Amino acid sequence: MSSRHGSRPTMNDVAAAAGVGLKTVSRVVNGESGVSAAMAERVRAAIAELGFRRNDSARLLRTGRTASIALLLEDIGDPFSSALSRAVEGVAAEQGCLLFTGSSAEDPDRERELALAFCARRVDGLLIVPAGADHGYLLPEIASGTPAVFLDRPAPGIAADAILSENAAGAREGVAHLIRHGHRRIGFVGDLPHIHTSAERLRGYREAMAAAHLPVDEGWIASGSTDRVRVAQAVTRLTRGPEPVTALFTANNRVTLGALHHLARLGARPALVGFDDLELADLLTPGLTVVAQDPAALGATAARVLFDRLGGDTAAARRIEIPTRLIVRGSGELPPPGG
Incomplete structure (x- = not known):
């Protein structure tokens, strides 16, 4: 009618x-x-x-707001990213806002292009999983009233809210778990070393080894791309040879998946703890022990901080760290050979 x-x-x-x-x-x-x-x-x-x-056009003229926010992720297809996105969307819906989402593919130029495109379309605020090391391009947007909140990694070079996981603490707990089960030669397979989460998880690995008064052979550390070929090569090097490691700590879900695929072909199975949970991890034999992040809490917390900023919060930039959780399922409890 x-x-x-x-x-x-x-x-x-x-x-x-x-x-x-x-x-x-x-x-x-x-x-x-x-x-x-x-x-x-x-x-x-x-x-x-x-x-x-x-009539949202009339609302825009009246309030200066578009009732929309934007979320930039590394890859929307990644399970971690999709869970994070759903949480942000839930908070946005509570606020009567639309959510626009884009994937940077870990490309700083693509991130910048997407962020500025969203700003040109007058989104009210930005949520960004940063790909680049320089976010100065956002300063004019922030100064003109478009707040930005960073997730998973802080934004180098600018003062902005950052909602992170307890990466170092989580890795420390995962490696300490392997040590408690008798392992002394523990390999670390991580992402590119310049990525904040990768660097923090490596820090946690080193701290756990130091706390147990265990030396770290630099040959036990294999950082690089999450490409399955690279991960397979790293796992082969670490688990073969005259003095192989007896356990692996894999520092994100893609590295863990690559390691699991390769270990299935090798037959022999070192103890393994992965950072990030995986769907069906409990159905593996043995089940996969993980340090689980809480992407839903990350996304919801970041979205609420953004809406606080839109509501007039002018406090200093915040850094909020969301706790991780060790989930014991069997793979991290395998004893070393002869142990």
């Missing part, structure tokens, strides 16, 4: 149909408090009957 004038129904039409004031309709449409449940239901019934749709 259209309005009595045959044109697109307005909030005045909804108010007349529901028998309430215009301000009441505005509060219901914009998700504001101060309206009783019964009255809100009357307004929603009138909205459904008339086919009313909020």
